[in-house]
Amino acid sequence: MGTLLSYSLYSSILLSMLYLTYKWVMAGENQHRYNRVALWLIYIVALTALPAAEWARGFMADAPASVPMAEIDFEDIMVSVADQGELVAPAQPLWITVLLWVYLAGVAATLFQTVWVGLRLWRIISRGEEAGRYGGKIVVVTDDGGIAPFSWCRYVVMSRKDWEEDGSMILVHELQHLRLRHWIDLLMAQAVGVFQWYNPAAWLMREELKAVHEYQADGAVLESGVGARQYQMLLIKKAVGHRFTSLANSLNHSKLKKRITMMYNTDTAPSRRLRGLALLPALAVAVGVANLDVVASVIDDTALASFVADNGDDATVAESAGVQPVDEIMLPPSEKSADATDVEPVRVAGGDVAASVSSDGTSCEPAAKPVEESAGGGDVTEVPPHEVSETAEVVAAPGDGVSASASSAEGKVAERRESSRHTYGSQPYTVVESKPQFPGGEKALLQYIASHIRYPQDAYMDGIEGRVVVSFVVKKDGSIGDVKSIRKINPSLDAEAERVIKTLPTFTPGMLNGEAVDVWYTLPVSFKIKKDEIKKDDSIKEEKTTAMTRSLEKVTLYQGNESRTVPYERIKNINPNVIDSISVTKNDGRPEVNVYLKSV
Structure with a gap:
């Protein structure tokens, strides 16, 4: 449900800005068909902008590239803080929980009111008497004299008195509503109203649609030969009576003065339709507002909202995420203990890095050497303590899309044997009362x-x-700073990891003694190339292996003006969609394979 609220907030921003622009430059023009189309486009753009943007991002991500997309497999994501030796799990803010409940209550109430009006409409129609059919449209008369004439779906409804006195004029008006299927517009407007019940623009958009409907129906009556004055007197006489503003077009629409004024207005010049182009910059402004940090943060927070604020302990939170808690501590690289004799090792998830931390909480001199074998096997290497907060793994496999999952391996859970304290200094803090939180x-x-x-x-x-x-450092204002790779393996991999970190949105800053402070944060990212596991019977595989395949060791990849030679096994990992052509030639009896890739 949090996703629904987030989507509603985003689309309401776009709808509001586009409506205000329409009202400013187009609402008073005598171009009713054009305005109706414009209002529909506003609805479509506002409701599809976010899904379209997500689709576009996914399409660009899935577009042909030189390598398969990456499969992201995250392990043991946990960052600890010193709070009586316990890990403080992030809880959903109470205001988000309250906001979600209020929003859903409003949706339920508005939906109930809509259903109630629909039932009343159907009750009146079903109890009325059929007075005739006109081109598949049914005229229903009722003995309730307090009901103003209205139309809905394929029915025209009016009181018996109206049918006998002014039936012909009313019928022309209401049949025009049905021919143009105005009731579909109202269903759309009401659905958006339910979805965005808190947004005044949603309801004002519905009123604009109804006004356009009435202008079109009034024009049809005047074109039929009815005198303008005679028709206007009918509208004034029918200005009272029950209306069904939600779903039906009523003859006594409230904007009577504007309707009469519009009857005397001349048609708008075609060149004035260019005023509709003002909606384009309005859309750009709306998207910009929706992507402001403060606005985007609220939208992102609500997207992950749940019905109950989770204030459980770290074990509960970790279990719900599918991970085991890891009790760790982050220390800046510059803090070193003068005495490195009283130290205890800290095992880190994955079993391949560890930090030596003295019993007083300060870090000792980092040494890039193996210490002891971990429970999961392999060497455990001492690294600066601030390198042990989170672990992310990037795995590339042929044809895979992008996915994220949390998992933990048995025997590789970090242990801290003794609670640690931070030695305060001028560097960003490493142990705080409340850790920085990602939105x-x-x-x-x-x-x-x-x-x-x-x-x-x-x-x-x-x-x-x-x-x-x-x-990197999560600064006191929540921004990201001092991003750097403290363990490097390759310029491209280093740059990609740093690039993603630099794009992180604003955090909720860490707190110490009631004040926001700068806090160290680290994220190890493992890049791995996943090998295909093809299980076949060895004898069958041997029979199908040709001499050419056995002698082929390397292939040459070409893309644009660049080329590189890679092992033959790697060709199986290339996405077929990115291959432009393949050529095979013989050189001294040995095959040479050239693979030409499409330019990105």
Whole structure:
């Protein structure tokens, strides 16, 4: 439901800006058909802009490239803070929970009112008497004299008195509503009203549609030969009576003065239709407003909202995310203990890095050497303590899309044997009362990185793998600063990891003694190339292996003016959609394969 609220907020911003522009430059023009189309376009753009943007991003991500898309597999995402030795799990703010409940209550109430009006309409129609049929449209008369004439779907409804006194004029008016299917417009407007019940522009848009409907129906009556004065007297006489503003077109629409004035207006010059182009810059402004940091932060927060604010402990939060909690501590690289004798190792998720931390909470001199074998096997390497907060793995596999998941491996959960304290100094803090929080929590951080990171093309072609550890500071205003790779493996991989970190939106800053402070944050990112697992019977595989395949060791890849030679096994990992052509030649009895890739 949080996604629905987030989508509603985004579309309401666009709808409001576009409506205001329409009202300013187009509402008073005598170009009713054109205005009706413009109002429909406003609805379509406002409601589809966000899905279209997401689709476009996905399409661009899925567009042919030199390498497959990356599959992101995140492990053990946890960042600890010193709060009596316990990990503080991020909780959903109470205001988001309240906002979600209020929004859904409004949707339910508005939907109930809409259904109630629809039932009343059907009750009146079903109890009325059929007085005739005109081109498939049914005229229904009722003995209730307090009902103003209206039309809906394929029915024209009026009181028996109106049918006998002014039936011909009323019928021309209402049949025009049905011919132009105005009731479909009202269904759309009411649906948006339910969806955006809090947005005045949603209801004002419905009124603009109804006004255009009445202008069109009034014009049809005058074109039929009815005198303008006679028809205007009818409208004045029918200015009272029950109206069904939600779903039906009523003859006694409230904007009577504007309707009479419009009858005397001349048609708008075709050149004035260019005023509708003002909607384009209005759309650009609306999108810009929706993407302002403060606005986007609220929209992102509501997207992950749930019905209940989760204030559970870290074990509950971690279990719901599918991960095991990791109790760790972050220290800046510049803080070193003068005495490195009283230290205890900290095991880190993955079993391949560790930080030595003295019992007083300060870091000792980092040494790039193996210490002891981890529970999961392999060497454990000492690194600066601020390198051990989170772990992300980027895996490239042929034809895969982008996905994010959280998992933990048995025997590789970090342990802290003794609570640590921070030695205060001029550097950004490493232990705080309240840690920095990504908008929406760790799950949202996973989703953000998964949607933005890509396995670099040249690194993939060269088969380069490894872990990049990126360190950065979450500043007191929530912005990201001091982004740098503190463990580098390849310029392209280093740059990609840093690029994604630099695009992170504003965090909720860390707090210490009631004040926002700068806090160190790190994110190790592992880049791996996933090998295909093809399980076949060895004997069958041997029979199908030709001498040419056995002798083929390398292939040459060409893209634009660049070329590179890669092992033959790598050709299986290339997305077929990016291949332009393949040529095979013989050189001294050995095959040479050239693969030409499409330009990006």
